[in-house]
Amino acid sequence: MEHNGSYAGRDTWDVAYTGSVCAYVNMYANGDSVSQTVNTVPGQAYHVDFWIASNHCCWGPSYLTVSFANTVGFAEWESDIATPANVFSEHDFITTATSSMSTFRFSGYMDWGTFFIDNVSVTPFPGPALNFQHSGSNLILMWTGSFILQTATDLSGPYTDVANAVSP
Numbered sequence: 001m002e003h004n005g006s007y008a009g010r011d012t013w014d015v016a017y018t019g020s021v022c023a024y025v026n027m028y029a030n031g032d033s034v035s036q037t038v039n040t041v042p043g044q045a046y047h048v049d050f051w052i053a054s055n056h057c058c059w060g061p062s063y064l065t066v067s068f069a070n071t072v073g074f075a076e077w078e079s080d081i082a083t084p085a086n087v088f089s090e091h092d093f094i095t096t097a098t099s100s101m102s103t104f105r106f107s108g109y110m111d112w113g114t115f116f117i118d119n120v121s122v123t124p125f126p127g128p129a130l131n132f133q134h135s136g137s138n139l140i141l142m143w144t145g146s147f148i149l150q151t152a153t154d155l156s157g158p159y160t161d162v163a164n165a166v167s168p
Contacts, residue, residue, distance in 0.1 A: 017051040017088040022118035025106055033107035038122065040069065040097035045125040048073055048104070049092040053116040055085050062110035068122060069102035071095035088118060094125050143167045 016022035025034050040046065048068045066074035073093025104122060106115065128143035141149065149165035152158060 016116075017053070017118035019118075022116050023120075025115045025117065026110065026113070032109065033105050035103050035105035035107075037101050037103045040100060040102040041124075042097055042099055045094055045096050045127050046102075047092060047094050047123050047125040048121075049090065049123075050120040051088040051090050051118045053086050053088040053118075054110070055114045055116070062108065062113060064106065064108040064110075064115055066091070066104075066106055068093075068104045069095050069097045069099075086116070088116070094127070141167070 023034075025032075046068065048066070050066065052064070052066075054062075061077065063077055064074070065072050071093070073095060074091050104120070106117060108115075128145050128147045131142040133140040133142065143149075144167070149162040150159040151162050152160070
């Protein structure tokens with residue numbers, strides 16, 4: 001694990017989400033980070049899952065971003081992360097690796113406070129295999145597995161299920 005301007009390590013004083021140890025990060029300057037680079041397969045989708053908490057002991061605004069493979073999958077102000085203090089909340093996102101090495105990074109700012117990190121996992125995501133077929137003026141979507149087709153007017157959502165959508 002690498003850190004840039006941050007204090008980081010294992011925490012056995014506070015309560016971890018599971019087990020008896022979690023990681024902690026104290027980020028005192030804008031852009032501080034803790035990261036780890038792992039082997040990935042270019043073009044493979046990955047599911048990133050993690051639990052975070054904050055002790056809410058800061059002197060001003062604080063911010064946290066979580067990224068993997070150059071995709072920011074989580075970005076929130078500390079006050080929105082978990083309430084009350086030291087209560088863990090789960091977050092996840094899916095992204096696609098673009099190279100054979102991808103970096104997982106927690107970065108941000110918290111003046112005199114601490115972010116706690118636990119149960120981080122990065123696993124290949126076996127998303128649905130999609131096929132497309134034209135039938136006259138219609139486009140037929142076909143997929144494998146028990147996935148649900150959803151729609152939104154904006155990429156950031158909100159998403160709603162498409163009624164009666166099933167793979168042929």
